[in-house]
Amino acid sequence: MSWSGQGDHTGRRGYHHGNLREALIDAALHLIAEKGPAGFTIAEAARAAGVSPAAPYRHFRDAEALLAAVALRGFERFAQALAAAWSRARPDPVASFENLGRAYLGFARDEPGYYAAMFDAGLPLAAHPALLAAGDRAFGVLREATDVLCARLSKAERPPSLMVALHIWAMAHGIASLFGRGDAARRKLPMSPDDLLEAGFLVYLRGLGLLD
Amino acid sequence: MSWSGQGDHTGRRGYHHGNLREALIDAALHLIAEKGPAGFTIAEAARAAGVSPAAPYRHFRDAEALLAAVALRGFERFAQALAAAWSRARPDPVASFENLGRAYLGFARDEPGYYAAMFDAGLPLAAHPALLAAGDRAFGVLREATDVLCARLSKAERPPSLMVALHIWAMAHGIASLFGRGDAARRKLPMSPDDLLEAGFLVYLRGLGLLD
DNA sequence: TTCCTCATGTAAGTACGGTTCACATGAGTT
DNA sequence: AACTCATGTGAACCGTACTTACATGAGGAA
Numbered sequence: 001m002s003w004s005g006q007g008d009h010t011g012r013r014g015y016h017h018g019n020l021r022e023a024l025i026d027a028a029l030h031l032i033a034e035k036g037p038a039g040f041t042i043a044e045a046a047r048a049a050g051v052s053p054a055a056p057y058r059h060f061r062d063a064e065a066l067l068a069a070v071a072l073r074g075f076e077r078f079a080q081a082l083a084a085a086w087s088r089a090r091p092d093p094v095a096s097f098e099n100l101g102r103a104y105l106g107f108a109r110d111e112p113g114y115y116a117a118m119f120d121a122g123l124p125l126a127a128h129p130a131l132l133a134a135g136d137r138a139f140g141v142l143r144e145a146t147d148v149l150c151a152r153l154s155k156a157e158r159p160p161s162l163m164v165a166l167h168i169w170a171m172a173h174g175i176a177s178l179f180g181r182g183d184a185a186r187r188k189l190p191m192s193p194d195d196l197l198e199a200g201f202l203v204y205l206r207g208l209g210l211l212d
Numbered sequence: 213m214s215w216s217g218q219g220d221h222t223g224r225r226g227y228h229h230g231n232l233r234e235a236l237i238d239a240a241l242h243l244i245a246e247k248g249p250a251g252f253t254i255a256e257a258a259r260a261a262g263v264s265p266a267a268p269y270r271h272f273r274d275a276e277a278l279l280a281a282v283a284l285r286g287f288e289r290f291a292q293a294l295a296a297a298w299s300r301a302r303p304d305p306v307a308s309f310e311n312l313g314r315a316y317l318g319f320a321r322d323e324p325g326y327y328a329a330m331f332d333a334g335l336p337l338a339a340h341p342a343l344l345a346a347g348d349r350a351f352g353v354l355r356e357a358t359d360v361l362c363a364r365l366s367k368a369e370r371p372p373s374l375m376v377a378l379h380i381w382a383m384a385h386g387i388a389s390l391f392g393r394g395d396a397a398r399r400k401l402p403m404s405p406d407d408l409l410e411a412g413f414l415v416y417l418r419g420l421g422l423l424d
Numbered sequence: 425t426t427c428c429t430c431a432t433g434t435a436a437g438t439a440c441g442g443t444t445c446a447c448a449t450g451a452g453t454t
Numbered sequence: 455a456a457c458t459c460a461t462g463t464g465a466a467c468c469g470t471a472c473t474t475a476c477a478t479g480a481g482g483a484a
Contacts, residue, residue, distance in 0.1 A: 015478050036334040038250035043470050052434050120332055122248040167412040174386030200379040207419030228461060255441050264463050
């Protein structure tokens with residue numbers, strides 16, 4: 001092509017869009033963030049990208065496939081965010097955990113579109129192995145962190161690190177789902193979700209025998 | 213018409229249905245359980261109830277209103293289930309907690325339609341005060357249980373019981389959301405959700421200073 | 425350059441659900 | 455017996471899902 005492509009992410013460059021697939025994922029992401037996983041339509045995403053309603057079907061078989069692409073990109077960025085938070089404070093495992101928790105809630109808060117596509121869309125994971133794998137990679141970060149943590153306990157009192165990772169994940173996900181998304185749909189709390197999660201971690205880790 | 217309505221549970225009694233509102237909630241409940249909160253339509257619920265597609269609008273302004281009615285009934289039954297589990301083992305607070313956890317996960321497992329309407333539908337709670345109130349009543353059961361539990365701690369080491377209730381709720385909800393629903397959409401675990409939650413409770417309560 | 429080819433976009437069509445409105449029905453009341 | 459009003463119907467309009475036949479133009483081969 002001639003007029004070299006620049007940043008305009010909805011911009012047409014002639015008859016061919018040039019980057020429609022990514023533009024559709026972006027459009028869907030914003031629509032999901034605004035109106036929930038059920039509130040986006042292929043037609044509306046096409047409109048946002050400036051193409052005809054039939055164009056998206058060249059890239060996605062149906063709406064679920066587009067949703068799955070959003071979720072896949074979400075899991076990848078989620079894993080990156082968690083890994084960054086984890087390594088940022090690596091010398092101190094407990095501080096790293098608090099970082100992980102903040103990163104988890106921060107992602108849910110700042111990227112509601114991704115988060116909803118990942119966890120609220122009800123995508124059949126069995127039908128999307130790539131999604132399952134990407135989710136496992138994100139969970140792997142958590143798992144690595146709990147491994148390090150559990151290693152500080154004597155073998156006799158060391159719990160299964162997988163179980164600990166699942167507990168941590170569940171509490172973070174529970175707080176994010178119930179309280180952690182924008183003013184849109186949730187309840188008022190006497191403390192911030194971040195503080196709530198941090199306090200929960202501390203109690204839980206104390207219960208494991210760490211801390212104290 | 214003539215052939216008088218018989219036992220058919222969606223049964224017409226003539227031109228008028230007789231109980232359409234409840235029949236629509238029931239139909240929506242089953243559709244949600246099968247296909248997720250986004251997978252039900254007013255038209256399909258009307259078809260299941262044996263009425264024309266316009267009839268539901270006499271009872272519900274739009275699909276969201278019908279969804280909210282499902283969620284409302286869900287919260288009421290949820291509160292009942294939790295209260296029953298809590299009182300069943302009241303002498304022993306820890307056993308009661310385990311009962312509560314099993315009841316929580318059991319409800320999510322056995323009533324996926326209600327659970328999805330309550331927590332996955334993305335209903336704007338601000339627009340449905342009755343839902344918020346019903347949710348608070350269910351949470352109240354949890355809150356009462358943690359009050360009793362916290363009362364066993366000396367005042368000096370007693371944590372805010374509201375915070376404890378939120379932690380418990382978050383972990384239960386996290387496990388239910390991530391692992392607790394049918395084979396449909398979730399991951400494989402090395403242990404049952406019930407056992408996972410019970411273990412999490414025990415670690416957490418130990419961290420509070422109860423147990424041991 | 426010229427032409428070929430194929431990925432990618434468009435237009436038009438079918439089917440269906442959402443929603444509204446004018447109208448029909450019949451249960452309860454008086 | 456007649457009135458009334460909640461409740462259900464049918465038809466209409468619009469938007470979206472998805473399909474199919476056709477159009478465009480980018481990149482490669484001659």
